[in-house]
Structure formats: C-alpha cells, structure tokens
C-alpha cells in the first residue's frame with residue numbers, strides 16, 4: 001500500500017467521501033481463506049489429529065484460548081459467549097480446557113515453542129486471578145513460552161480489577177486490549193454496556209503501572225445514537241489515554257447470528273450515509289493525531305510492532321484481526337476456537353455443552369473445518385498479500401505456484417479493472433496490483449475478486465457476511 005505512514009495518512013477525504021457509498025455491500029473480513037461459511041460441517045476428529053501432527057514444524061506455534069463467559073450481554077455483540085454468574089462453570093471449564101490442552105499436545109510432534117499467546121472471548125477476565133494463573137500454566141507447561149513471546153489478552157474494564165492486572169503482569173502478559181466501543185452514555189445505554197471512560201482510563205493506568213507495556217483499545221462505529229459529534233468526542237477521550245493501537249470496527253448488523261440486535265431496528269442506528277461520515281471523521285482524527293492507518297480497521301502509533309510488521313511485510317491477518325508473525329501455525333483451545341494448521345483450518349464445537357462432552361471424554365472437539373486445495377492455498381496467499389501488504393506481483397504468484405497468473409486469474413483481473421476506475425487501486429498491464437491510499441478502506445472489496453467461493457456462498461445464504469464498510 002502506498003503512503004501508509006504519511007502524517008495525514010495520504011488520504012484525500014473528499015474523494016473518499018464520494019467513493020465510499022459505492023463500496024457498501026456485504027463481504028468477508030478475510031480473517032481466513034476459504035472463509036468459515038464454506039468450511040465442511042462435521043470435520044472428522046482423525047483429520048483434526050492429522051493436521052495437528054504436522055503443526056509446529058518450524059519449532060514455533062501461536063496459541064489461542066477462548067474464554068466464553070460474560071457477566072451480561074452487550075446488545076451489539078455477535079461473539080460466541082455464555083452469559084453467566086455461575087461460579088462453578090469457570091471451574092469446570094478450567095478442568096476441561098486443561099484436558100483439551102493435554103489431548104492436543106499428545107497429537108503434536110516435537111515440542112514447539114509458543115511465540116505468541118492470545119486469550120479472547122467472551123471475557124477472559126471473567127476468570128478470577130488464580131484461575132488466570134492456572135490456565136496460563138496449563139498452556140505454557142505444554143508449549144514452553146519463548147522469552148520474547150507476544151502475550152496478549154482481551155479485557156472488559158467493567159470486570160477487571162487490580163488482582164487481575166497483577167496476575168496478568170506476573171504471568172507475563174505484555175499487551176492488553178480493552179473493549180471500549182463508544183464512550184457516549186446514550187450509545188452505552190442502547191447497547192447495554194455502561195462503562196464510564198474513567199473506568200477505562202483507570203485500568204489503562206493500572207496496567208501500565210503494573211508493567212504491561214502495550215495497550216490496545218477496541219472501538220465500534222455504526223452503533224445506535226452515534227453522530228459525527230458524539231463519536232468525535234469518543235475519539236478525543238480515547239486519544240487522551242494514548243493507546244498504542246486502536247481497532248475501529250464497523251458494527252456488524254447480523255441478526256441471524258445475534259438475535260438481540262433486532263432491538264436496534266427500532267431505535268437509532270445511523271443510516272448508511274451517517275455511518276460513512278462517522279467513519280471518515282474518526283479516520284481523520286486518528287491520522288491527524290499521528291496514528292498510522294494500517295489498513296481496513298487498524299491504527300497504530302508509528303513505533304508499534306504492527307507498523308514494523310507492516311513495513312517489513314510480516315503483517316498477518318487471522319481470527320484475531322491484524323497481528324505480527326506471519327507464517328506461524330495457530331492452535332486454539334476452548335469452545336469455537338479456530339486453529340490454523342498446516343493445510344487446514346479447524347473450528348472447535350461452539351456449544352459449551354457439546355465442547356464439554358468431547359474434551360472431558362479425552363477427545364478433540366472439531367466441529368467445522370476444511371483441508372485447503374492447491375487452488376485455496378494460492379488464493380489465500382494472494383488475498384493475504386492484498387489484506388496485509390496492499391499489493392500483489394504477478395511474478396511472485398507464478399514463482400510460488402507456477403502457471404500463468406494472467407490466464408488463471410483473467411476474470412479477477414477484469415473485475416479489478418472495473419474498480420480501478422474508482423481510484424482504489426492501480427493495475428499494471430501484467431496484472432500487478434497496488435492498492436492506493438484511498439483503497440485502504442476497501443481491501444475486502446479488492447480481495448473479493450479472488451474469492452472462488454463467494455457466489456456459491458451468497459446463493460446458499462445471502463445473509464452470510466457483514467457490510468464491508
């Protein structure tokens with residue numbers, strides 16, 4: 001991508017405002033390719049074990065744990081979560097995930113080091129401090145933690161206290177992502193998530209004082225009652241706490257997944273034009289404050305590792321969004337966790353009871369999954385080049401995969417020539433592709449040209465993906 005780091009982000013906001021409405025259809029987020037809706041249901045346990053057996057060939061793995069519990073339901077949320085105040089449930093979960101880690105470990109050959117560890121949810125800090133330490137030990141006893149590993153966790157400031165922070169720091173967590181969403185009280189009331197910004201700021205300071213050096217904030221635009229002015233105040237507050245990274249997600253109205261979102265149709269969701277203006281205003285403020293626009297929805301301070309990964313071509317996109325460390329297998333634990341293994345993706349049972357039944361019986365718990373064909377591997381590589389580097393070279397595709405790029409992707413290139421007219425990318429006569437600074441918001445749309453499954457998936461159920469912008 002060109003000019004990603006210029007102080008104003010290299011963005012021509014007037015043109016962007018004119019172009020944006022033409023790119024507001026539904027599309028995948030490309031945290032995987034092929035995307036989850038086309039994976040096969042009932043992925044066999046023997047296939048899961050086979051994929052695990054060759055993982056960590058590089059001697060390194062990335063580990064993920066999904067902690068599904070939340071104290072209350074945020075009405076915008078489409079995550080896999082279990083709302084509970086039952087204190088016995090996390091205890092049972094900890095024993096079960098310990099068992100799952102053992103079962104998984106016995107399928108993996110050698111002893112790969114963990115160079116990246118991430119906990120998501122749900123709310124990982126729904127666990128008590130002692131439970132956090134237990135889960136951390138379970139994972140790192142089986143997969144030794146590299147001394148310079150990136151160790152990160154998603155936290156909800158409403159339920160995270162000093163004991164949690166101390167436990168996280170002692171375990172060695174070096175990055176925490178705080179769910180903020182929006183600081184406007186009207187929006188917070190509508191999404192059923194009351195979180196005064198002072199709570200967020202206090203947790204940020206507590207984490208820094210405890211020696212956790214890196215702080216991420218997650219924001220959501222397109223929520224009820226948001227206006228340009230209200231979200232601008234949110235961004236101003238957020239900037240005052242100086243997080244290292246900011247993820248700015250578009251609210252995904254996916255009522256077929258998250259039924260509670262239906263309530264929003266009666267209240268004040270911003271219309272598509274306002275949604276776009278809110279987004280543009282937010283980008284303006286963030287790049288104006290010196291954050292680099294990494295692409296799609298991530299912003300980072302110039303000295304953050306994400307910028308280094310972007311510059312060195314090692315930026316990676318997976319189920320955690322944009323991250324560093326390209327090319328490392330990911331092993332996931334917990335219900336709905338997604339593993340990215342050599343030649344395959346596997347997602348665990350989403351339903352907590354089904355997951356308990358499997359892992360407590362000493363079994364792996366695959367639900368959906370897919371073995372990648374050679375064509376899948378090639379398209380995945382191309383889509384990653386677009387999503388993570390904003391560029392593609394025909395000669396690189398051919399030297400990696402053989403064949404003729406221009407012949408094999410004639411249809412995709414023709415489709416791209418159409419959107420080239422909008423100024424979001426530049427194509428050479430050979431089909432080399434460079435996303436412009438304007439096109440950074442439309443990486444999903446560009447990548448969609450190479451998605452071989454998109455039409456069949458849409459026919460099978462048009463309501464599969466969220467809005468691209």
Ligand code: SF4
Pocket residue numbers: 069070072073074077078079081121122123156179
């Ligand atoms: S947004 Fe986070 S805290 Fe709220 S319900 Fe979803 S996972 Fe739980």
